[in-house]
Amino acid sequence: MNFSTEVKEDVTIMFAGDSGDGIQLTGAQFTDTTALFGNDISTFPNFPAEIRAPQGTVAGVSGFQLHFGSAKMNTPGDELDVLVVMNAAALKVNLKNLKKGGIIVANTDGFDPKNLKLAKYPEGVNPLKNGSLEGFKVYEIDVTKHTKSALQDSGLGTKEAERSKNMFVLGFIYWMYNRNLDNTIKFIEEKFKKRPDIIEANLKVLHAGFNFGETSEAVGTRYEVKPAPMPKGMYRGIMGNQATALGLIAAAEKSGLNLFYGTYPITPASDILHELSKFKNFGVKTYQAEDEIAAVCAAIGASFGGALGVTGSSGPGIALKTEAIGLALMLELPLVIVNVQRGGPSTGLPTKTEQADLLQAVYGRNGEAPVAVVAAKTPSNCFDMVFEACRLALEFMTPVMFLSDGYIANGAEPWRFPLANDLKAIPVSFAKEKNQGDKFMPYLRDEKLARPWAVPGVAGLEHRIGGIEKEDITGNISYDPDNHEKMVKTRAAKIAGIASYIPLQTIDQGAENADVLLLGWGGTYGALRNAVSELLAEGLSVAHAHLTYLNPFPKNLESLLRKHKYILIPELNNGQLVKIIRDKFLIDAQSLTKIQGLPFYTTDIKNAVYAILKKHSENLVCN
Amino acid sequence: MSTDINNFTAKDLITDQEVRWCPGCGDYSILKQVQTVLPELGLKREDIVFISGIGCSSRFPYYMETYGMHSIHGRATAIASGLKSVRNDLSVWIITGDGDSLSIGGNHFIHLLRRNFNVNILLFNNEIYGLTKGQYSPTTQTGQVTKSSPYGALDHAFNPAALCLGADASFVARSMDRDPLHLRQMLKRTHEHQGAAVLEIYQNCNVFNDGAFEVFTEKTTKKGNTLFVTHGEPLIFGESNNKGIVLEGTTPRVVDLENTSTNDLWIHDEQDRNKANILVRMFDNPSDDSLPRPFGVFYSENRPCYEDLMIEQVEEVTNKFGKGNLDALLRGKSVYEIK
Ligand code: SF4
Numbered sequence: 001m002n003f004s005t006e007v008k009e010d011v012t013i014m015f016a017g018d019s020g021d022g023i024q025l026t027g028a029q030f031t032d033t034t035a036l037f038g039n040d041i042s043t044f045p046n047f048p049a050e051i052r053a054p055q056g057t058v059a060g061v062s063g064f065q066l067h068f069g070s071a072k073m074n075t076p077g078d079e080l081d082v083l084v085v086m087n088a089a090a091l092k093v094n095l096k097n098l099k100k101g102g103i104i105v106a107n108t109d110g111f112d113p114k115n116l117k118l119a120k121y122p123e124g125v126n127p128l129k130n131g132s133l134e135g136f137k138v139y140e141i142d143v144t145k146h147t148k149s150a151l152q153d154s155g156l157g158t159k160e161a162e163r164s165k166n167m168f169v170l171g172f173i174y175w176m177y178n179r180n181l182d183n184t185i186k187f188i189e190e191k192f193k194k195r196p197d198i199i200e201a202n203l204k205v206l207h208a209g210f211n212f213g214e215t216s217e218a219v220g221t222r223y224e225v226k227p228a229p230m231p232k233g234m235y236r237g238i239m240g241n242q243a244t245a246l247g248l249i250a251a252a253e254k255s256g257l258n259l260f261y262g263t264y265p266i267t268p269a270s271d272i273l274h275e276l277s278k279f280k281n282f283g284v285k286t287y288q289a290e291d292e293i294a295a296v297c298a299a300i301g302a303s304f305g306g307a308l309g310v311t312g313s314s315g316p317g318i319a320l321k322t323e324a325i326g327l328a329l330m331l332e333l334p335l336v337i338v339n340v341q342r343g344g345p346s347t348g349l350p351t352k353t354e355q356a357d358l359l360q361a362v363y364g365r366n367g368e369a370p371v372a373v374v375a376a377k378t379p380s381n382c383f384d385m386v387f388e389a390c391r392l393a394l395e396f397m398t399p400v401m402f403l404s405d406g407y408i409a410n411g412a413e414p415w416r417f418p419l420a421n422d423l424k425a426i427p428v429s430f431a432k433e434k435n436q437g438d439k440f441m442p443y444l445r446d447e448k449l450a451r452p453w454a455v456p457g458v459a460g461l462e463h464r465i466g467g468i469e470k471e472d473i474t475g476n477i478s479y480d481p482d483n484h485e486k487m488v489k490t491r492a493a494k495i496a497g498i499a500s501y502i503p504l505q506t507i508d509q510g511a512e513n514a515d516v517l518l519l520g521w522g523g524t525y526g527a528l529r530n531a532v533s534e535l536l537a538e539g540l541s542v543a544h545a546h547l548t549y550l551n552p553f554p555k556n557l558e559s560l561l562r563k564h565k566y567i568l569i570p571e572l573n574n575g576q577l578v579k580i581i582r583d584k585f586l587i588d589a590q591s592l593t594k595i596q597g598l599p600f601y602t603t604d605i606k607n608a609v610y611a612i613l614k615k616h617s618e619n620l621v622c623n
Numbered sequence: 624m625s626t627d628i629n630n631f632t633a634k635d636l637i638t639d640q641e642v643r644w645c646p647g648c649g650d651y652s653i654l655k656q657v658q659t660v661l662p663e664l665g666l667k668r669e670d671i672v673f674i675s676g677i678g679c680s681s682r683f684p685y686y687m688e689t690y691g692m693h694s695i696h697g698r699a700t701a702i703a704s705g706l707k708s709v710r711n712d713l714s715v716w717i718i719t720g721d722g723d724s725l726s727i728g729g730n731h732f733i734h735l736l737r738r739n740f741n742v743n744i745l746l747f748n749n750e751i752y753g754l755t756k757g758q759y760s761p762t763t764q765t766g767q768v769t770k771s772s773p774y775g776a777l778d779h780a781f782n783p784a785a786l787c788l789g790a791d792a793s794f795v796a797r798s799m800d801r802d803p804l805h806l807r808q809m810l811k812r813t814h815e816h817q818g819a820a821v822l823e824i825y826q827n828c829n830v831f832n833d834g835a836f837e838v839f840t841e842k843t844t845k846k847g848n849t850l851f852v853t854h855g856e857p858l859i860f861g862e863s864n865n866k867g868i869v870l871e872g873t874t875p876r877v878v879d880l881e882n883t884s885t886n887d888l889w890i891h892d893e894q895d896r897n898k899a900n901i902l903v904r905m906f907d908n909p910s911d912d913s914l915p916r917p918f919g920v921f922y923s924e925n926r927p928c929y930e931d932l933m934i935e936q937v938e939e940v941t942n943k944f945g946k947g948n949l950d951a952l953l954r955g956k957s958v959y960e961i962k
Pocket of ligand 1: 830
């Protein structure tokens, strides 16, 4: 066969099929191989909301999206270039995301009358046959038939043989993008160590898929996606929740403390528990409590005892923990609260992403109850920011909320991981002696306004703390009006003072005095970066700054904002950061919101910028 | 008594804080007995921690010159669980009331018992909400008139000891504020138990529920209505120790010792869970022909403590995989180099 080869800058592929089709594994294998090849990658899995949704139905479709290319990949991609579907339901769910002219690889066996019916196509309608896919390049392959014929002499039963269908697809896609099979061969040999027959079968089918591309008349084009110019170094792939878990362990190691993680199962935060519970050999104690309140209270108890107390949840669970977070800030004990945000309110959209817990994080407690808030902007950045959350909690003796979200928590990217030695130590000093004559004053503060951490077991430092307002310095119960005001102001000043101990805000891209500054926070980083790159390439005067410190803000934020003519704040909520920015700085920031449980697409952001530029074109020209 | 390790006396446990309970409150006696007993337990003062929730009794930690935390309503048990998880060296005492532990904190209470953290829970039961000024609690008698039940409480009252056994508590005992000697004995037993030990203490709230336990505490009625159980001893009670309890099948019956030999009486066995279940169900409202209300250690069982299991697991995993290496963790299983 003769093939033409087309060079592509980047490609977005979606593998989709039934949960039982091995979609996630296929996606992960393609990701690993592609990373090894040197492309940059961003991935996102899409699980069905139900655990065992009926096979073949729209509700049961599992997907794995990956975006790889020869430049920095900031998101898992907006629109698909290639859609691989194992059945009719998978096509139905994902077709709307496929680019015009995009490629569909369809397993025809998944489009038999039974599957068409399960996918709720009208009687007699087969989208592969009725012309509805005109304008797309469709490769119809009977994957099941090819798989079976590759395995006819293997001695495997039909069921077991059919299980390697995904390997055929993977082999075919490897051929299409000219990838090497070695990494997947190694993986299969490792995974099925104890079943040589299964290894043989999978490898046969993998090769059959590859050879099918080579020999089939149907496919005339292969694609070449050159490696990305990535900074030199050692890389691994990492998911957001995994990075959060590693960041917590790293912070415990670097502070010399034992990590205690109190939590209760909740989507999409549970993977942090799953991950941490594996690493008991780091002295990590994971505690699956009876409820969300117990989880945070146990973490407070652990902190009182001198451990690094951490609790993790998602919005509804954070709501339950609220009173206890207030207690922790009265006790002035270190506590890290991980919130992997999901669509709200109430149970909301458990498996979808949203950034709607920012106001809850900053303000959501009874009384005047400030805590520090930080947020991660990418999957790997979860590591850095949860590490920072631990540092701030320990240095300032305060609860710190770390915000992640369902999008970056489940998303993955290559990570140039740090060496343990490169991570800064987090200094912790427990009180060892009396601090005022022959007395110990639990609320005598240091220059950061932090109080001493005196853990039980030290003679002479016996003291009582509690949730009732306490007297300055002594920590005794006090109902004195002036004292209460002073304590409220002091606790606020302590949190505000953190601004002096965090990095200044920088501009991610664009000029320091652009016409439009996009100010984002958290998991929207990739989408904003893409949009701004494109807008800059179009010659527009835009810039992008992305916040990871949300309470307090970096010291220079106001002056940085004031240098730009218009401020646009894109958020996956109904406008939360914009409220805080307006309130703090009296700046007329504009809001761009999206509340669909989905990430921003580049076009969402670009269009909003065009609109601002158009509306104010006169002003901008005058200047 | 004084040995090397007992570096403190009852006096050393008194803080500079003014005790703020109502005059005549049963809490005073309990505080005194705790301060009396603690120096005799062979503990270092700095290793003792009192943790409370919210309620009158929960002010307790402020009056103890030890480490202490006055937390939020119902959560002392959860906080103590976290503390014990990381510090099995400490002697942790949870101070709670009937509202705090059985109502708002009910969930943490039963789960702590099931897990069996090695802590001492002093449950001050006064059958009323005192701090919020007199509403009925989960142990208030059905029909009782209180601030929030002017026509009588509708709720069926909890039997705390039965609840504890139902939640697989490894140690359940009962005492009362007005019997200092017994209370001190029970405090010691509570401390000695390795595991979650619940000591329910009948505590008179003389302001909102005065006399709730009068029949058990007043000289004239006490002997006829209370049964003090001791391991290995027959169940005997009455004005002149003239009555006993026999078990007919699973039903306890009061017998006159003039007609029945003590050999035929129910002999108390703290390790017998089935009998403990019957014992704690002796919960009638006192009347002429009712069963007496038992006091003492009802049940005591040795089973592993959660915090020790946590440590063991950490050790096992560490032995299996070696001590965690941060660099190896950060690298993960599959790395590649961009040159
Ligand atoms: S209200 Fe009752 S329980 Fe509370 S301090 Fe007064 S007497 Fe004691």
